[in-house]
Amino acid sequence: MTIRDMEPESFWDSLDAQLNTTDLELRLEHDDFYSQxxxxxxxxxxxxxxxxxxxxxxxxxxxxxxxxxxxxMPDYGSVHDLIYTPLRHRAIVMNAxxxxxxxxxxxxxxxxxxxxxxxxxxxxxxxxxxxFADSLRAVDALLDQVQWEITKLVLYGAGxxxxxxxxxxxxxxxxxAVASDTPLALGHAEVLGQSAAYPLAGLxxxxxxxxxxxxxxxxxxxxxxxxxxxxxxxxxxxxxLGRRDRGLCPISIGExxxxxxxxxxxxxxxxxxxxxxxxxxKIRGDWLGERLGMLQ
Amino acid sequence: xxxQEDLEQFxxxxxPPEDFTDFWNDVIAELDSxxxxxxxxxxAIRSNDGVNVHRAxxxxxxxxxxxxxxxxxxxxxxxxxAIISFPGYKGEPSLRRDWGRKxxxxxxxxxxxxxxxxxxxxxxxxxxxxxxxxxxETYSxxxxxxxxxxxxxxxxxxxxxxxxxxxxCGSSQGGGLTLITSALRPxxxxxxxxxxxxxxxxxxxxxxxxxxxxxxxxxARAFPERVSNMLETLRYYDAVNFAGRITCPMAVGIALAxxxxxxxxxxxxxxxxxxxxELWLFPDSGHGNAHEYPxxxxxxxxxxxxxxxxxxLT
Numbered sequence: 252m253t254i255r256d257m258e259p260e261s262f263w264d265s266l267d268a269q270l271n272t273t274d275l276e277l278r279l280e281h282d283d284f285y286s287q288x289x290x291x292x293x294x295x296x297x298x299x300x301x302x303x304x305x306x307x308x309x310x311x312x313x314x315x316x317x318x319x320x321x322x323x324m325p326d327y328g329s330v331h332d333l334i335y336t337p338l339r340h341r342a343i344v345m346n347a348x349x350x351x352x353x354x355x356x357x358x359x360x361x362x363x364x365x366x367x368x369x370x371x372x373x374x375x376x377x378x379x380x381x382x383f384a385d386s387l388r389a390v391d392a393l394l395d396q397v398q399w400e401i402t403k404l405v406l407y408g409a410g411x412x413x414x415x416x417x418x419x420x421x422x423x424x425x426x427x428a429v430a431s432d433t434p435l436a437l438g439h440a441e442v443l444g445q446s447a448a449y450p451l452a453g454l455x456x457x458x459x460x461x462x463x464x465x466x467x468x469x470x471x472x473x474x475x476x477x478x479x480x481x482x483x484x485x486x487x488x489x490x491x492l493g494r495r496d497r498g499l500c501p502i503s504i505g506e507x508x509x510x511x512x513x514x515x516x517x518x519x520x521x522x523x524x525x526x527x528x529x530x531x532x533k534i535r536g537d538w539l540g541e542r543l544g545m546l547q
Numbered sequence: 548x549x550x551q552e553d554l555e556q557f558x559x560x561x562x563p564p565e566d567f568t569d570f571w572n573d574v575i576a577e578l579d580s581x582x583x584x585x586x587x588x589x590x591a592i593r594s595n596d597g598v599n600v601h602r603a604x605x606x607x608x609x610x611x612x613x614x615x616x617x618x619x620x621x622x623x624x625x626x627x628x629a630i631i632s633f634p635g636y637k638g639e640p641s642l643r644r645d646w647g648r649k650x651x652x653x654x655x656x657x658x659x660x661x662x663x664x665x666x667x668x669x670x671x672x673x674x675x676x677x678x679x680x681x682x683x684e685t686y687s688x689x690x691x692x693x694x695x696x697x698x699x700x701x702x703x704x705x706x707x708x709x710x711x712x713x714x715x716c717g718s719s720q721g722g723g724l725t726l727i728t729s730a731l732r733p734x735x736x737x738x739x740x741x742x743x744x745x746x747x748x749x750x751x752x753x754x755x756x757x758x759x760x761x762x763x764x765x766x767a768r769a770f771p772e773r774v775s776n777m778l779e780t781l782r783y784y785d786a787v788n789f790a791g792r793i794t795c796p797m798a799v800g801i802a803l804a805x806x807x808x809x810x811x812x813x814x815x816x817x818x819x820x821x822x823x824x825e826l827w828l829f830p831d832s833g834h835g836n837a838h839e840y841p842x843x844x845x846x847x848x849x850x851x852x853x854x855x856x857x858x859x860l861t
Contacts, residue, residue: 284769285673329662330637330672335757335806353671362662363639364593449641456592521838528836529804 253470254374259483262474263422266300266384273298275388275395279309289313290339297392299350300384306354307347307389308332310339317400318343319543322393324386324408324415325349327435327450329363337536342543343399347389349382349415364453367437371457371464374471379437383475386415390423403427405542407535410499411435411450414477421483428542430489430535433499434508438476440469441504448498478504481511489538491518491531548804549811551828557811559747563788570683570783571731574608578693581606585704587617597621598647603654605701608693614663615656615698616640619707620647627652628712628852629702631735633695633724634661635717635835636744636759637672645845649854652708654701658694658724660687676762681776683783688745692784695728703734712736714848718835719808720744720759722799723786726816729797730789737796737851739844740816742805742834747812748781754809787812790819798825798847800840807834 254262278296285292287310295307310333312318320343325331331348338344348354351361351369359378361369370376394401405428408416413434420426435450436442442451443458443465454472458465473479477500490512492505500508502519509517516538518531540546564570586604593600593616603617620627629652634640639662640655647653657664660675670678670687679685702708715738717725723745725738744759751760752767763781767774782788799817801810817826825847829837 284765328637329639332637332672333758335755335761360662364642459595460592528838529802529831529833532833532836 255470255473257474259474259479263418266380267387267422269300270384270388270391273300273302275392277392277395279396279398285333287339292333295345295392295396297388297395299388300381303350303381303385304355304357305348305350305385305388305392307345307392309346309393310344311399312339312341312343317402319403319405319545320345320393320401321539321543322347322389322404322406322416322419324389324406324412324419325352326409327363327366327411329353329361338539338543338545341545343393343401345389345393347386347392349385351378351382355385364449364456367450367453368457371468371471377471379472379475382411383415383418386419387422390419390426394425403543405429405539407431407539409433411437413500414475414480417477417484417488418475418480420486420488421480426486428487428489428539429484430539432491432531432535433493433496433505434477434490436477436500436504436508438472438474439478439504440473442501443468451498478508478511481508482513485513487514487516487542488512489516489518489535491520491535493520495521548830549809550803554801554811554814557750557815559750559787559812559815561747561749561782561785561787561815564779564782567783567788574689574693575696575731578608578696581608581610583697583700583704585701593642593644595644595647598644600642600644603701605697607659607697608690609667611659611667611690611694612664613657613659613694613697615654615701616642617701618642618644618647618653620650620652622648623650625652625707626709627707629654629708629714630848631656631695631698631702631713631715631728633698633715633717633721633728634658636675636720649849651852651854652702652705654698656695656698658691660691664694673758673762673765676759677766677777680766680780681773683780686780686784688784692724692727692731695724696732699728699732699734710734712852714738714851716740716844716848718742718800718840722813726786726793726797727784727789729795730792733795735795739798739800739847741800741840741844742802742808743786743799743813743816744808745784745786746808746816747787748785749778751809751812754811755806757807760807787816787819790816791821793820794822796823796825796851798827798844800827800829800837800843802829802832802834802837804830804832805834
């Protein structure tokens with residue numbers, strides 16, 4: 252039986268079963284240099300699938316909790332750093348990295364382009380399965396820490412991070428809402444051969460050299476298809492798409508995804524991979540603030 | 548969101564140090580003492596019908612090996628015009644294969660600290676902006692700028708490149724590096740700087756709280772006794788101090804709601820440009836996300852390269 256023939260839940264159950272065999276071994280280090288007058292910054296270290304050492308930035312508002320928490324999933328790129336957001340004043344904000352990104356690269360350094368096809372020859376070695384497991388692990392690490400009480404947990408991600416956020420929401424019932432911008436359509440069969448822009452063009456590059464691998468790629472990536480993940484996301488989702496997007500979430504796939512989400516606020520813009528750009532960033536900021544219970 | 552009036556009223560306090568020119572002449576002389584040792588190796592998986600992609604390498608300041616994506620058109624023998632592209636602060640240099648079918652060579656440089664160019668220098672992000680900032684000689688950007696200059700040298704070493712038709716572009720840090728490199732390398736015939744970073748450091752630190760500029764505030768909080776040294780170092784690397792030395796045509800794109808590179812500071816660089824210049828203001832856009840920007844950049848470069856009038860390329 253191929254992965255494609257499995258029930259989607261079987262793939263994810265198997266991934267979680269593997270995660271459960273590894274202790275988190277969570278450590279927090281206060282970072283004096285990047286801490287601010289209004290919030291403290293910590294470096295989080297924890298173990299992922301196979302005992303892989305993972306890293307996240309964590310900021311915690313000054314003062315007594317409890318606090319709501321925003322987990323920012325990593326995009327397709329080598330750096331996921333301390334992006335400024337005014338939400339840091341009143342919410343815990345975690346910027347989690349996946350294996351291969353800076354600070355989580357002691358065992359594997361991701362390449363761009365290259366990440367989407369790393370180890371794609373076999374399901375056991377395909378790095379993107381592990382990357383999705385790392386995003387589940389980030390939620391576990393945030394909830395496992397005991398220093399601060401968390402009142403609400405909301406996820407945000409763009410591109411790859413948008414898909415990671417949806418997958419984590421589907422698998423972790425503590426998540427209360429997701430903002431997902433142009434979620435990477437990895438795993439959707441339509442992206443093979445039609446992607447003219449990176450990161451999805453990385454799959455087209457691979458098939459140009461190894462065209463006989465087409466069915467195998469569809470098989471190994473299919474569990475990660477956000478359209479297949481969507482029916483298991485029961486929380487509210489703010490979804491943004493770009494009509495000219497050719498590298499992350501082509502509009503036809505994005506609209507299909509929206510129909511599969513139970514509670515989706517879909518915003519479509521004229522842009523490309525940036526989705527709604529500045530206009531949407533304002534909408535998203537307000538939406539996240541409301542979901543985190545931070546509106547006055 | 549800033550207005551155009553805000554931009555015009557903004558006057559930076561940044562001025563070049565007296566020995567600014569001497570310093571950069573010395574850096575260039577130091578760089579000239581390092582052999583270029585250019586190399587290329589084909590990357591079949593990234594090549595297609597229109598373009599052959601290579602992994603390019605060359606040596607830069609301190610003997611560091613710098614890596615770049617080098618894309619050469621498959622059709623025609625050249626010499627081809629060329630575009631050199633510089634990366635943003637955090638992002639990796641992207642492949643610019645789209646120009647291959649238009650008969651244009653592209654080089655996108657992974658400056659030191661980027662993946663593939665970080666085996667001997669890896670301060671990280673955040674980290675790069677304050678690395679070695681105690682002195683102009685030790686500052687990270689001395690090497691970063693040198694790597695950009697060396698990218699131009701690499702193009703000049705290639706027989707398939709038309710050395711009289713080299714253009715530059717980049718956004719954010721890439722925009723700042725486009726300005727600086729265009730000032731230091733007269734072989735560049737024009738360039739596009741989008742949302743330029745590295746402009747008006749003292750004011751940028753105060754206008755916004757976002758990274759990367761906030762790294763400077765973190766440094767100032769941690770080492771208050773070193774702030775004057777830091778600000779003195781930054782005068783040698785402020786793109787505003789280079790802009791007045793640029794005489795080739797330039798286009799500058801500025802987002803009026805830019806939350807990473809204050810629009811006033813980018814405008815200060817635009818205003819200082821000494822040659823023909825074009826300003827693109829994007830009223831409802833933030834950093835790097837003006838929908839119109841990519842098409843405007845392409846169109847401007849095509850016009851400068853004369854592509855629309857070349858029947859072989861239409």
